Amino acid sequence: MAKARYHHGDLREALLDAAEALVRERGADGWSLREASARVGVSPSAAYHHFGSRDELVRALSEVVLARLGSHLRAAMDATSGHGAERLVACGRAYVTWAVLDPAVARLVFRGGATEPQSAVSPHPHDVLTTELDRLADTGLLPPQARPGAEFVVWAAIHGLAVLLIDDLVHIDDRRDVELQTERLVSATLNGLAQETAPPADRPLPRTAHTQRVAQSQDAGPSPRTFSP
Amino acid sequence: MAKARYHHGDLREALLDAAEALVRERGADGWSLREASARVGVSPSAAYHHFGSRDELVRALSEVVLARLGSHLRAAMDATSGHGAERLVACGRAYVTWAVLDPAVARLVFRGGATEPQSAVSPHPHDVLTTELDRLADTGLLPPQARPGAEFVVWAAIHGLAVLLIDDLVHIDDRRDVELQTERLVSATLNGLAQETAPPADRPLPRTAHTQRVAQSQDAGPSPRTFSP
DNA sequence: CCCAGATCTGAACAGTGTTGAGATTGCGGT
DNA sequence: ACCGCAATCTCAACACTGTTCAGATCTGGG
The missing domain is CATH 1.10.357.10 (Tetracycline Repressor, domain 2)
Incomplete structure (x- = not known):
């Protein structure tokens, strides 16, 4: 397989796969970006051309x-x-x-x-x-x-x-x-x-986090994300 | 406040309080053992005389x-x-x-x-x-x-x-x-x-994780903690 | 053919959890 | 009152982390 190539081909997908495997092996938090990069055969900093941060990798994998x-x-x-x-x-x-x-x-x-x-x-x-x-x-x-x-x-x-x-x-x-x-x-x-x-009459209707643009265009006001304690 | 004292007095409790405050300020994962120690005015390694690891601190706080x-x-x-x-x-x-x-x-x-x-x-x-x-x-x-x-x-x-x-x-x-x-x-x-x-007839009865000793003495067999997939 | 831009490397930085050797302190026994 | 012992804490060091950035390497389009 294209191992010695300088360009990986589809590093983004490979990192997602490696991360998922690592999560499965060592738990949700028991792995590192460096470990996933190493497993794919790439330097740690290479990942930053596909994900802005480790958290972004996690979010992408979650989706x-x-x-x-x-x-x-x-x-x-x-x-x-x-x-x-x-x-x-x-x-x-x-x-x-x-x-x-x-x-x-x-x-x-x-x-x-x-x-x-x-x-x-x-x-x-x-x-x-x-x-x-x-x-x-x-x-x-x-x-x-x-x-x-x-x-x-x-x-x-x-x-x-x-x-x-x-x-x-x-x-x-x-x-x-x-x-x-x-x-x-x-x-x-x-x-x-x-x-x-x-x-x-005033039964509340919750909203999911993955709200689509349609709902955004309806209410113009900014919806606060937190409660005031 | 006993600040310049070499021995803190009740470091364990102080660390728990500091950790809780940090969690509230920076999120569940946005803090470090070192930070909590520093806030209490103590060296990082001091914490290890009261908790075996950072995870143990978290568990204690959870309880x-x-x-x-x-x-x-x-x-x-x-x-x-x-x-x-x-x-x-x-x-x-x-x-x-x-x-x-x-x-x-x-x-x-x-x-x-x-x-x-x-x-x-x-x-x-x-x-x-x-x-x-x-x-x-x-x-x-x-x-x-x-x-x-x-x-x-x-x-x-x-x-x-x-x-x-x-x-x-x-x-x-x-x-x-x-x-x-x-x-x-x-x-x-x-x-x-x-x-x-x-x-x-065969409705399952789940168990909580905080099972008390009473239940342990009833069933002698070791209860497996995982499923076989 | 060639070079702009995407892609990857290498070295470095600050910060992390954890360890072990030694300094400091409080306490119980004589 | 003293001593010594164990508990407590400091200091320095380790390996590892996420992240950055200058430069090396490749690739596709003109």
Whole structure:
């Protein structure tokens, strides 16, 4: 392979791959830029022609993996023959199982924080959830008054279980038990939402970090990113 | 203040305080052991007489903060005049609000991972949740068949929202809206649990990382900490 | 063919966690 | 009151980190 070449060819991609492998081997924080560069066979400073900093590498990797997770979720749902709620349960199961099977990478991605607004993380897991809940509302399985913002309730539940597991705050030995627990969680959440009557008039609508430009053009005012304590 | 003294007096506590302040100022990872030592007025190596490593400092700090969160939750529940579900809603509100108001420290603690089994994190947030759900089951608001493991469902939901917010994956501008979203989440989860019929016979019971010695003496076999993929 | 610009190297900088040898101190026993 | 021992802290050093920058090397388009 083009090893002795002065120009690498596709160093950017190679660094992303090496970083991902290192995360998997040594944990989300147990690796260095220099190590990834060395593994690719390149000097440490070469990386700075493709990423402005180590953090930028991490963000780029996060976006790649997040998009992969998105299509994984979609595929898991489509592989289900079930109707209605079963698809959403499959989605949650895929989400949690994915995190548990690749905990280091999951930690990195979930902790990566907000991705760039213009970044094309597609399909974003949140969007997958959103379209599925739309489907449930159309089917009538989810009453219309419970639909707005329901994706955040479901996402919080699923994400919470995944994070509790990969951070070792909760421990489940068997993989099958992880799935059972996830199914219970999603079912309970969905049933709870279905039971909702009229929402309060001022129910808040959260925003995802990967907001698209469309939403930006609507509200001109600068949206504060922090609370005033 | 004993400043020029060779022996500090209570360096361990001082380092914990300095570290917490640094986390709050510069983020969960934006500080160094050396910086904390310098702020306390002590050489970097002095810290190693109280903590085996930087990670050990972080773990110790996590346990302190986690215990503080536990009693904060208990206090928030006791401050509620409401009966039944309202107490649990107050607990969730306190959990999420606490995280959002001190995001850097919350990140550190939640990411700290499993605390030492013998560590006396008391009261642990998970235990607060557990006893409250016991109360709900006793009152009859939560059917008995839904009780086992219900704390993990509720915890996952609450924790998920908190983590999504502090990691900037979801954004809610106003603090009041955070509370409203939390209330919806807890109510929905609890209602969903209340609707549960008989559970599957082999429903898994997760374990918290802060397992107490009692549980250890029951099962003699070594409990594997990882899944086999 | 040739050279502008992208790409990579090498050496350097400040800062990090961690270690080990020695200085300083407080405390319990005589 | 003293001594010695163990706890506590300092100092200097190690290997390693992210990052910068001047210069070497390659590549594609005129």
